[in-house]
Amino acid sequence: xxxxxxxxxxxxxxxxxxxxxxxxxxxxxxxxxxxxxxxxxxxxxxxxxxxxxxxxxxxxxxxxxxxxxxxxxxxxxxxxxxxxxxxxxxx
Numbered sequence: 218x219x220x221x222x223x224x225x226x227x228x229x230x231x232x233x234x235x236x237x238x239x240x241x242x243x244x245x246x247x248x249x250x251x252x253x254x255x256x257x258x259x260x261x262x263x264x265x266x267x268x269x270x271x272x273x274x275x276x277x278x279x280x281x282x283x284x285x286x287x288x289x290x291x292x293x294x295x296x297x298x299x300x301x302x303x304x305x306x307x308x
Contacts, residue, residue, distance in 0.1 A: 248286035
């Protein structure tokens with residue numbers, strides 16, 4: 218599977234309550250269960266008016282299908298080509 222960063226423009230999401238965020242996570246999990254193992258949500262970063270979600274998926278089409286089923290909009294899909302971190306400096 219490929220790794221993707223999914224940007225979602227959601228005004229005010231940074232102010233959402235834990236209950237509201239739980240509802241979004243439930244909607245995402247239900248969509249994932251429907252689609253099956255071709256897509257996996259790893260985690261999301263919540264900012265003021267945007268989320269940055271990290272997914273593993275076979276294709277961008279799986280990401281788009283997830284958005285349709287969950288009702289959570291997608292603004293931009295970017296495939297990740299490499300991952301670096303502080304330990305990369307040791308190579």
